[in-house]
Amino acid sequence: xxPFQGMSILFVxxxxxxxxxxxxxxxxxxxxxxxxxxxxxxxxxxxxxxxMVVCDIDLSDISGAQFCQQLxxxxxxxxxxxLSACHEKVIRIQALKAGAKAFIDKSLDDDEIFLRVNNLHPxxxxxxxxxxxxxxxxTKQLQDAFSQYYFSSNPKEKRITVISVAKKLALSSRSLQxxxxxxxxxxFSEHHCHYRLEKSQQLLQQGYHSSEIAHMLCFSSxxxxxxxxxxxxxxxxxxxVASLNVKISSNAEFLFxxxxxxxxxxHSTQRMRSFTLG
Numbered sequence: 215x216x217p218f219q220g221m222s223i224l225f226v227x228x229x230x231x232x233x234x235x236x237x238x239x240x241x242x243x244x245x246x247x248x249x250x251x252x253x254x255x256x257x258x259x260x261x262x263x264x265x266m267v268v269c270d271i272d273l274s275d276i277s278g279a280q281f282c283q284q285l286x287x288x289x290x291x292x293x294x295x296x297l298s299a300c301h302e303k304v305i306r307i308q309a310l311k312a313g314a315k316a317f318i319d320k321s322l323d324d325d326e327i328f329l330r331v332n333n334l335h336p337x338x339x340x341x342x343x344x345x346x347x348x349x350x351x352x353t354k355q356l357q358d359a360f361s362q363y364y365f366s367s368n369p370k371e372k373r374i375t376v377i378s379v380a381k382k383l384a385l386s387s388r389s390l391q392x393x394x395x396x397x398x399x400x401x402f403s404e405h406h407c408h409y410r411l412e413k414s415q416q417l418l419q420q421g422y423h424s425s426e427i428a429h430m431l432c433f434s435s436x437x438x439x440x441x442x443x444x445x446x447x448x449x450x451x452x453x454x455v456a457s458l459n460v461k462i463s464s465n466a467e468f469l470f471x472x473x474x475x476x477x478x479x480x481h482s483t484q485r486m487r488s489f490t491l492g
Contacts, residue, residue: 222264226255228274239324242408252281265336271298282312360409376402411446424451
């Protein structure tokens with residue numbers, strides 16, 4: 215089932231590393247589209263019609279302010295935000311005059327960036343509950359049910375379904391789906407998918423191998439897990455593991471360091487095999 219139609223954002227950013235990072239922050243709640251140039255973004259906007267556009271100041275062809283002006287000429291109602299590390303007041307004022315609703319500093323932490331963008335989004339997710347209430351939300355109960363299914367010592371059921379989970383939560387499957395849509399705007403299957411991929415990311419950080427994770431989280435095969443992971447995080451599990459030990463300073467250096475780390479890993483593995491065989 216596709217996400218709620220309005221829960222979409224077009225990100226215009228010319229750095230691949232930043233695009234990957236933004237996808238990690240927003241994809242659990244929004245359908246995300248990406249473009250690295252103003253002209254491509256204008257075409258993509260007309261095709262996808264997202265509810266919001268988040269743009270950087272520095273693009274590969276035109277400036278963020280120029281992009282705002284061009285988009286606003288034909289799409290006056292679009293919710294447009296600037297997300298940039300630029301601190302020059304003149305440039306920020308230009309972007310706001312061109313029609314941007316807000317200017318958000320890219321150097322803020324992930325939670326604050328998400329909340330600032332989310333609060334301006336026409337269909338933003340509601341986070342109005344207190345911390346004590348959050349522990350009892352349906353989402354938390356759902357994640358607990360998933361964890362119990364995948365990591366309990368008891369043998370797994372044949373397949374996890376909305377009916378089996380709803381039964382554990384003392385709800386009908388229809389009530390569970392309706393409540394999830396009302397609280398989070400995501401379906402049961404989308405919550406399940408997000409849980410498995412976020413848990414797989416944690417397991418990779420803990421040193422588990424892709425084949426182990428595919429088995430633990432009931433992916434049909436390691437290649438299926440790799441394909442799902444790449445679709446969500448824009449990189450394969452092996453590239454993600456390699457990226458954990460490198461410092462991201464620029465797009466080119468980011469890709470170079472990950473490839474170098476992978477080469478070192480492959481070279482070390484070959485040496486270990488040679489030593490064992492010898």
